[in-house]
Amino acid sequence: MTVKEINNAKSDYDLTQASANGDMTAFELLYERHHRRVYSLCLRMVANATEAEDLSQEVFVQLFRKVGSFRGESAFTTWLHRLTVNHVLMHFRKKRVKLENTTEEGEIGEMQDIIQAVTDRPRFIDRIALDKAIADLPPGYRTVFVLHDVEGFEHEEVAALLGVSVGTSKSQLHKARLRLRDLINKGKPQRGS
Numbered sequence: 001m002t003v004k005e006i007n008n009a010k011s012d013y014d015l016t017q018a019s020a021n022g023d024m025t026a027f028e029l030l031y032e033r034h035h036r037r038v039y040s041l042c043l044r045m046v047a048n049a050t051e052a053e054d055l056s057q058e059v060f061v062q063l064f065r066k067v068g069s070f071r072g073e074s075a076f077t078t079w080l081h082r083l084t085v086n087h088v089l090m091h092f093r094k095k096r097v098k099l100e101n102t103t104e105e106g107e108i109g110e111m112q113d114i115i116q117a118v119t120d121r122p123r124f125i126d127r128i129a130l131d132k133a134i135a136d137l138p139p140g141y142r143t144v145f146v147l148h149d150v151e152g153f154e155h156e157e158v159a160a161l162l163g164v165s166v167g168t169s170k171s172q173l174h175k176a177r178l179r180l181r182d183l184i185n186k187g188k189p190q191r192g193s
Contacts (some may be wrong), residue, residue, distance in 0.1 A: 004159055009074070010029065012030065012033070012075075012076035012077070013076060013095075014026075014067075015029050015030045015033075016030065016067050016070045016072075016076060017028075018102070018123045019067045019068075020065070020067050020068035020070075020132055021064045027064060027067070028069070030063070030067075031060055032178075033078070034080055035056065035060070036078075036152050036154070037077070037080075037081075037144055037151065037152030037153070038056045038059050038060070038080065038084050038152070039052055039053065039150075039152070040149070040150070040151070040152035041081065041084050041088075041152060042055040042084065043055045043083070044150060045085070046088065046091075055087065055088055055133060056084075058087060058091075059080075059083060059084050059087050061085060062083065062087055063080065092160040107124070129184055130180075130184065132183075132185035133180050133184045134146070134180065137176055137179055137180065137183070137184050138147055138179075139173055141172055141175055141176035141179060142176065143162065143163070143172050144169055144172040144175060145176040145180070147161065147173075147179070148169070148173050149173070149177075155169045
């Protein structure tokens with residue numbers, strides 16, 4: 001049996017139980033199945049590829065420690081999604097604490113507040129434009145885009161979920177990305193206006 005056949009034959013629950021008992025091959029299979037989804041979620045949350053890579057690695061270290069606590073009461077992907085979100089949120093909390101440079105009197109530095117306000121605003125505005133553009137996509141494009149680019153499903157998984165071919169999933173995603181680009185560019189103010 002090839003690694004791919006073993007990967008497809010075992011359920012996530014079986015792999016978590018084997019991993020909890022020290023089976024490194026089972027843990028590697030979990031990583032192979034889910035690393036892209038975890039990375040995509042981290043990237044969506046932090047909007048920085050390097051930071052997302054670091055965070056996704058940290059999530060799998062945490063998964064290695066906690067894999068025995070997965071009881072199978074929900075889908076493993078749901079449990080891993082929550083583990084990832086919690087880890088990234090904790091990262092934000094730790095980062096915020098590090099950014100709070102206090103003066104000797106215990107006050108937060110005024111310059112740090114100004115820097116934070118300036119750096120947060122453009123990202124917030126871009127997020128609103130992106131959310132609006134995604135909402136304006138035709139339903140078929142939007143569904144494939146969200147499943148693949150936002151949730152991190154592979155084209156084979158998207159095709160199975162939607163009952164379409166893999167080629168249709170790829171085509172819909174390509175068209176969704178082109179349409180998103182047009183919608184976002186229409187929303188930007190033109191120079192000289």
